[in-house]
Amino acid sequence: xxxxxxxxxxxxxxxxxxxxxxxxxxxxxxxxxxxxxxxxxxxxxxxxxxxxxxxxxxxxxxxxxxxxxxxxxxxxxxxxxxxxxxxxxxxxxxxxxxxxxxxxxxxxxxxxxxxxxxxxxxxxxxxxxxxxxxxxxxxxxxxxxxxxxxxxxxxxxxxxxxxxxxxxxxxxxxxxxxxxxxxxxxxxxxxxxxxxxxxxxxxxxxxxxxxxxxxxxxxxxxxxxxxxxxxxxxxxxxxxxxxxxxxxxxxxxxxxxxxxxxxxxxxxxxxxxxxxx
Numbered sequence: 001x002x003x004x005x006x007x008x009x010x011x012x013x014x015x016x017x018x019x020x021x022x023x024x025x026x027x028x029x030x031x032x033x034x035x036x037x038x039x040x041x042x043x044x045x046x047x048x049x050x051x052x053x054x055x056x057x058x059x060x061x062x063x064x065x066x067x068x069x070x071x072x073x074x075x076x077x078x079x080x081x082x083x084x085x086x087x088x089x090x091x092x093x094x095x096x097x098x099x100x101x102x103x104x105x106x107x108x109x110x111x112x113x114x115x116x117x118x119x120x121x122x123x124x125x126x127x128x129x130x131x132x133x134x135x136x137x138x139x140x141x142x143x144x145x146x147x148x149x150x151x152x153x154x155x156x157x158x159x160x161x162x163x164x165x166x167x168x169x170x171x172x173x174x175x176x177x178x179x180x181x182x183x184x185x186x187x188x189x190x191x192x193x194x195x196x197x198x199x200x201x202x203x204x205x206x207x208x209x210x211x212x213x214x215x216x217x218x219x220x221x222x223x224x225x226x227x228x229x230x231x232x233x234x235x236x237x238x239x240x241x242x243x244x245x246x247x248x249x250x251x252x253x254x255x256x257x258x259x260x261x262x263x264x265x266x267x268x269x270x271x272x273x274x275x276x277x
Contacts, residue, residue, distance in 0.1 A: 003029045005079040006095065009072035011065055013037040015086040018186075019047070025090040028053050033075065035059060035068040062273055064156035065136075073150045076143060085137040089184040097181045098140050101128050109173035110165065111140040113181040128178040132169060136161030137185045145173060152217075156270040157206040159214045166218060195275075197249050201256040202274040208235075208260030209270050216264075225265065232261050 008026060012019055012034055019034070026032060034056040036043055044056040057075075059068055069083055080102060082095075094113075101111055105128070112134035114123075123129055139161065141150075149167075151160045165175055208231065215224035235258040242251035260272065 003027060006082060007031040007033060007076045007078045008082045008084055009033050009035065009069060009076065010084050010086050011035050011037065011068040011072070012086050013062060016043060019086045021089055022084070022086050023051050023054065027095060030095065031078065033057065033072045035072045037062045037068050066151035066155045066160040067153040070150050070153060073141070074148055079143060081141040081143055083139045083141065085185065087186040088137055091182045094181060094183055097178065101176065101178045105174065105176060107174055108142050108176055109145045109168045110134060110175045112177055113138055113183045114177040114179040123179055127180050128176045131175055131177050133162055133165045134175060138183045154213060154270065155210050157210065159210040163214060198274045200253050202272065204253050204257040205260035205272040206270065208257050209264040212261060212264035228261055235261065
C-alpha cells in the first residue's frame with residue numbers, strides 16, 4: 001500500500017495554535033483535508049500556502065464535529081481515510097502500521113490506535129484485537145464499507161464515534177484496535193481560544209444533550225429518561241447549592257448541564273455554541 005491510498009481528514013475550530021504540530025507530523029505526500037468550522041479565510045490561505053498537500057474547506061459556521069467530518073469524508077477519493085483530531089501528532093511508523101493492519105484484516109470497517117484504550121484488554125500474542133468501540137481522536141476508515149453514511153450529524157459534540165461504532169457493529173462490521181499504532185494525543189486542547197469557563201459550559205451542555213440523545217436513539221425514550229434522571233436531579237440540586245453560596249461560575253456550568261438535558265428530552269436540536277473572545 002502507498003500514500004496515494006490514504007487521505008487524512010482533520011476538523012478544526014479556532015485551532016491555529018496547535019494544527020501546525022499535527023501537520024508537520026504527517027508525511028507531505030499524503031492528502032490532508034482540513035474542515036474548518038468557520039469562515040476564516042486567512043486560516044485557509046495560510047495553511048494551503050504553507051502545506052502543499054493540504055486543502056482547507058471552510059464551513060462558514062460552527063457545524064460541529066460530526067457534520068464537519070462528514071463534509072471531509074464525503075470528498076475523499078482514496079481507498080482509506082484517517083479522521084484525526086488537530087491536537088494529535090503521528091509517530092514515524094504510525095501510517096505504516098495502519099497499512100500493515102489494513103492488509104492483514106482487509107474486511108475491516110474501522111481501525112484505531114490502542115493507546116489509552118488497553119485497560120483490561122488481553123491482546124495475548126496478537127498485535128490487534130476486535131472491539132466494540134474506538135475513541136474518536138484517530139479513526140482509520142475502510143471507505144469501501146461506507147456509502148456516504150458516516151457520523152450522525154445530530155451530534156454536535158460527544159458520542160458521535162460511539163454511535164458510529166454501534167452502527168458498524170449492528171451491520172456486522174469489524175472494528176480493531178492495534179497496539180503497534182501510536183499517536184500522541186494531547187486531549188482537550190483542540191480549541192485554544194476558549195476561556196476555561198466557556199469550555200466547561202460547552203462541555204457540560206453537549207455531554208448531557210448527547211448522552212440523552214444517544215440512549216434515546218438506541219434504547220428508546222423511557223429507558224433514556226431513566227438513565228438521565230440522576231444527572232437531571234443532581235443538576236437541579238447543584239444549581240440551588242451554588243446559587244446559595246454565590247458561586248457564579250459553578251452555577252452557570254450546572255445551568256448549562258441542565259439545559260443540555262432538558263433540550264435533548266424535548267427533542268430540540270443541539271443548538272448551544274460557546275462564546276469566543
